[in-house]
Amino acid sequence: MDKIQLINTLPDVFANRTDIASDIWLQNVEFEKDKLYLVEANSGTGKSSLCSFIYGYRKDYQGQILFDNEDTRSYSIKKWTALRKKHFALLWQELRMFPELTAMENVQIKNKLTGYQKKKQILEWFDMLGISDKIDSKMGIMSFGQQQRVALIRSLCQPFDFIFVDEPISHLDDSNSAIMGDILTTEAKRQGAGIIATSIGKHMELPYDKVFRL
Amino acid sequence: MNLVWKLLRQHISIPQFAGFFFANLVGMVIILLGIQFYNDTQAIYDGEDSFMKADYLIVNKKIGAMGSIIGKDNAFSKSDIEDFEDQEFVERLGTFTPSAFDVSASFMMDASMSFSTEMFFESVPDQFVDVEKGKWTWKEGEKDIPIMLPKNYLDLYNFGYAQSRNMPKLSEGILGAVKLAINVRGNGKSDSYTGKIVGFSSRLNTILIPESFMKWANKEYAPDAKKDPTRLIVEVNNPTDERITSYLQDNNIETDQDKLDASKTTFMLRIIVGIVMGVGLVISILSFYILMLSVYLLVQKNSTKLENLLLIGYSPAKVSFPYQALTVGLNIIVLLLAFGILFLIRSIYLGMFENFFPDLTAPSIMPALVVGVILLVVVSIFNVIAVRNKVMSIWNRKG
Numbered sequence: 142m143d144k145i146q147l148i149n150t151l152p153d154v155f156a157n158r159t160d161i162a163s164d165i166w167l168q169n170v171e172f173e174k175d176k177l178y179l180v181e182a183n184s185g186t187g188k189s190s191l192c193s194f195i196y197g198y199r200k201d202y203q204g205q206i207l208f209d210n211e212d213t214r215s216y217s218i219k220k221w222t223a224l225r226k227k228h229f230a231l232l233w234q235e236l237r238m239f240p241e242l243t244a245m246e247n248v249q250i251k252n253k254l255t256g257y258q259k260k261k262q263i264l265e266w267f268d269m270l271g272i273s274d275k276i277d278s279k280m281g282i283m284s285f286g287q288q289q290r291v292a293l294i295r296s297l298c299q300p301f302d303f304i305f306v307d308e309p310i311s312h313l314d315d316s317n318s319a320i321m322g323d324i325l326t327t328e329a330k331r332q333g334a335g336i337i338a339t340s341i342g343k344h345m346e347l348p349y350d351k352v353f354r355l
Numbered sequence: 356m357n358l359v360w361k362l363l364r365q366h367i368s369i370p371q372f373a374g375f376f377f378a379n380l381v382g383m384v385i386i387l388l389g390i391q392f393y394n395d396t397q398a399i400y401d402g403e404d405s406f407m408k409a410d411y412l413i414v415n416k417k418i419g420a421m422g423s424i425i426g427k428d429n430a431f432s433k434s435d436i437e438d439f440e441d442q443e444f445v446e447r448l449g450t451f452t453p454s455a456f457d458v459s460a461s462f463m464m465d466a467s468m469s470f471s472t473e474m475f476f477e478s479v480p481d482q483f484v485d486v487e488k489g490k491w492t493w494k495e496g497e498k499d500i501p502i503m504l505p506k507n508y509l510d511l512y513n514f515g516y517a518q519s520r521n522m523p524k525l526s527e528g529i530l531g532a533v534k535l536a537i538n539v540r541g542n543g544k545s546d547s548y549t550g551k552i553v554g555f556s557s558r559l560n561t562i563l564i565p566e567s568f569m570k571w572a573n574k575e576y577a578p579d580a581k582k583d584p585t586r587l588i589v590e591v592n593n594p595t596d597e598r599i600t601s602y603l604q605d606n607n608i609e610t611d612q613d614k615l616d617a618s619k620t621t622f623m624l625r626i627i628v629g630i631v632m633g634v635g636l637v638i639s640i641l642s643f644y645i646l647m648l649s650v651y652l653l654v655q656k657n658s659t660k661l662e663n664l665l666l667i668g669y670s671p672a673k674v675s676f677p678y679q680a681l682t683v684g685l686n687i688i689v690l691l692l693a694f695g696i697l698f699l700i701r702s703i704y705l706g707m708f709e710n711f712f713p714d715l716t717a718p719s720i721m722p723a724l725v726v727g728v729i730l731l732v733v734v735s736i737f738n739v740i741a742v743r744n745k746v747m748s749i750w751n752r753k754g
Contacts, residue, residue, distance in 0.1 A: 198752075218670070218750065219670070220673060222671075225667065226668035231666075233666075237666060238361055238663075239660060241361075242361065242362065246361070249358060250358040250359065251668070253358065255668070295667070339742070
């Protein structure tokens with residue numbers, strides 16, 4: 142997948158609003174591989190909805206979302222599954238981790254599906270993010286900031302053309318944010334992938350190619 | 356351990372699944388046992404006479420003392436037969452055709468001894484005779500005639516004649532290889548045929564030959580004789596029907612009452628087994644419901660986990676598989692256990708049967724096994740589809 146296009150896209154719940162002034166909604170937006178984007182948003186402007194629409198999780202929007210010029214509304218289950226496994230990674234704002242499993246198991250449940258990352262690499266990331274002592278802790282008893290870092294590692298355990306990170310550093314300090322940005326960009330560069338990050342204030346300090354206001 | 360399974364087995368309720376397990380086991384055992392018991396008891400009834408079904412009634416008009424004196428005919432007229440055939444309880448009706456020509460038969464025991472006797476033949480429509488196909492046929496020009504003898508003849512010889520003369524007893528099998536020399540006379544002709552004994556019947560007190568030979572021979576050797584049948588063979592749809600008894604009484608017809616009773620017994624047995632199997636089926640269906648409810652509950656409780664798995668790239672098929680394997684696995688274990696219990700109970704009652712019917716060869720257990728496997732497959736398909744639908748509703752966010 143080389144290109145994501147949003148054409149006249151608008152969440153159904155905004156359909157009656159006339160005051161939409163956004164760089165994304167009701168616009169013609171294009172995200173390309175190998176580039177770095179930041180989507181800045183205020184609360185209630187539909188940031189999480191945007192994630193859900195692009196990831197095929199929700200379909201309550203108007204307009205079109207195109208991957209390589211193909212409308213994603215026509216995607217089959219098989220195609221979505223393949224996409225989520227091999228082409229498009231997503232770090233959810235609400236993380237979507239499994240509290241019953243340990244940190245390592247949460248990462249492995251993804252990596253076993255894709256078989257993409259070596260265990261050594263995963264352990265290295267745990268180490269870099271300063272949570273190597275939490276590897277065998279249950280996810281449920283970890284702090285949100287710690288969970289956020291595990292979630293990043295999990296999202297990297299697959300090949301991708303794009304990675305969408307929804308408020309990845311909301312609960313991290315500056316030094317951890319920097320490390321996360323470093324890991325993310327290194328891995329994206331290695332794969333030649335595009336990064337789309339969102340924030341509602343604090344954001345990773347990275348050399349963005351383009352910044353949108355939602 | 357598989358991480359997906361580790362996740363999805365959360366909230367599995369052991370009591371619910373144990374409830375399903377035992378309910379389904381009881382239902383399955385009742386169904387299979389019903390089928391098997393019916394088959395096994397059927398073998399006892401059928402074992403008496405494999406050539407004539409117990410459901411057939413053989414009827415004749417009562418012969419009264421007065422009737423003999425005034426020469427009243429005890430044959431069924433054409434209108435009698437038509438009236439009988441029109442009765443609601445009659446499925447099929449056939450007439451006994453007696454031979455109108457002279458027959459004598461002889462067979463050699465050894466060089467020094469031979470039996471020779473005057474005899475007669477009768478025939479019934481071929482569809483009433485349950486002999487292996489091809490064995491009960493005769494075509495014009497053939498010299499071999501298949502013959503069925505009353506079992507009494509054999510008993511008479513074995514327990515009377517052979518006993519008193521110290522001669523070897525004969526089994527049905529040996530007699531099957533003996534050929535009778537048959538001489539047929541009438542209409543100025545006399546021909547020799549060979550009779551082949553294909554079986555012994557305890558239902559029929561007559562010497563039976565195929566209808567095709569009877570028709571041809573009556574025309575050939577006794578073209579003028581025209582006799583009305585004196586006996587009828589009737590297949591009824593329900594031997595317990597009260598109307599049968601009253602119709603027979605009203606028309607002065609008698610039947611072999613024992614046989615009517617025997618078929619009544621089989622009929623009642625069939626109904627009872629049917630009811631028992633119905634109960635088993637109801638229990639099985641209810642247990643299936645318990646299983647479906649607990650799976651639905653499980654999916655509901657784990658819906659967030661299932662959704663997250665789908666969102667990180669697991670396909671609906673992969674996510675459904677653990678629950679599908681769980682239900683199908685349970686079904687298989689239930690079936691295997693049910694088979695085990697079936698064998699156990701069967702060996703107990705077969706042991707009891709053997710005391711009463713030493714000759715009984717127990718029929719195959721295949722029908723019960725086949726029904727069990729079919730039930731397993733049907734129920735499993737339903738389970739698999741139900742789980743899949745449930746997961747799809749999560750995919751479509753309709754849960």
